[in-house]
Amino acid sequence: MAVYKTDVLSKENMEELLIILVGVLTRLMPHPANITAVGGLALFSGAKFDVKKSIILTLTTMLISDAFIGFHSLLWATYGGMLCAVLIGKWIGSSPCISRLAGGVLSSAIIFFVITNFAVWAATPLYPRTINGLINCYIMALPFFRNSITGDFISAVMFFYAFEFIFAKVQRKTNLRFGSNICQK
Numbered sequence: 001m002a003v004y005k006t007d008v009l010s011k012e013n014m015e016e017l018l019i020i021l022v023g024v025l026t027r028l029m030p031h032p033a034n035i036t037a038v039g040g041l042a043l044f045s046g047a048k049f050d051v052k053k054s055i056i057l058t059l060t061t062m063l064i065s066d067a068f069i070g071f072h073s074l075l076w077a078t079y080g081g082m083l084c085a086v087l088i089g090k091w092i093g094s095s096p097c098i099s100r101l102a103g104g105v106l107s108s109a110i111i112f113f114v115i116t117n118f119a120v121w122a123a124t125p126l127y128p129r130t131i132n133g134l135i136n137c138y139i140m141a142l143p144f145f146r147n148s149i150t151g152d153f154i155s156a157v158m159f160f161y162a163f164e165f166i167f168a169k170v171q172r173k174t175n176l177r178f179g180s181n182i183c184q185k
Contacts (some may be wrong), residue, residue, distance in 0.1 A: 023061035034147035040155025046089020054086045077119030081112035109149045117141045
């Protein structure tokens with residue numbers, strides 16, 4: 001006789017679904033350009049879960065929200081930059097101190113900025129394919145870079161610390177196990 005799991009929203013999946021929901025909602029709600037939780041989500045999932053699950057969480061968030069926002073020709077660069085953030089999350093680790101988290105956020109934002117704006121320069125007619133065109137592309141993108149750092153830092157702190165706090169409270173009340181301790185040495 002086959003045994004089927006009937007609890008679709010199992011306790012084990014609650015954290016992952018909440019992470020995706022937060023990521024999708026921050027992309028769909030009105031917001032300043034590039035200030036969303038997806039960068040922090042990618043860093044957090046990279047730190048907390050295995051690589052496969054981290055990639056699935058990040059790409060699922062992007063695909064669901066892009067289904068509403070719209071797909072574009074540079075998704076490969078956008079998604080590639082997010083996957084780099086997942087790998088940087090591995091470096092951050094599951095219990096980061098603020099300096100390690102800040103370093104990961106900054107590294108991730110820089111890599112995303114370099115990849116996506118190089119793609120804009122190389123794959124669109126917006127800038128001439130010269131060194132000056134590339135430099136101009138990066139200069140014009142600086143306001144978005146500032147916003148990316150802001151959104152990534154706020155969302156990373158939210159995911160790494162607020163989620164830990166929330167799920168620690170849930171764990172105490174329900175005797176469930178979510179996440180790990182906050183900032184250990």
